[in-house]
Amino acid sequence: MRCFVYRSSRREQTYVYLAERDAFDSLPAPLRGALGELGFVLELELGPDRKLAREDPAVVRANLAGQGFHIQFPPRVEVSDGE
Incomplete structure (x- = not known):
């Protein structure tokens, strides 16, 4: 399966994989925004x-x-409470 990977300009370390190149309409509008x-x-x-x-x-x-x-x-960051 071929896929196309894009980087978000607003959310650091967030990537979108699409089944078709530039098929941004497959993303729900709130998510695109x-x-x-x-x-x-x-x-x-x-x-x-x-x-x-x-x-x-x-x-x-x-x-x-x-x-x-x-x-x-982005990967989750574990926060220690100092214990």
Whole structure:
């Protein structure tokens, strides 16, 4: 499965994977507004053997097939209370 990855201009470390290049209409309008301008980062083949640094490729493929997009949010930061 080929996909296209874009970086959000408003949300640091937030990426959008699209099933079709520049298919921004597949994103709900409120989400498009929250992400701001999306800048193209890369095109990749997302086959069963493909590994991704921060996402489960099977989940990304399922989201692309089901809704046409997948959102990669920044990693959660664990905050210690000093104990």
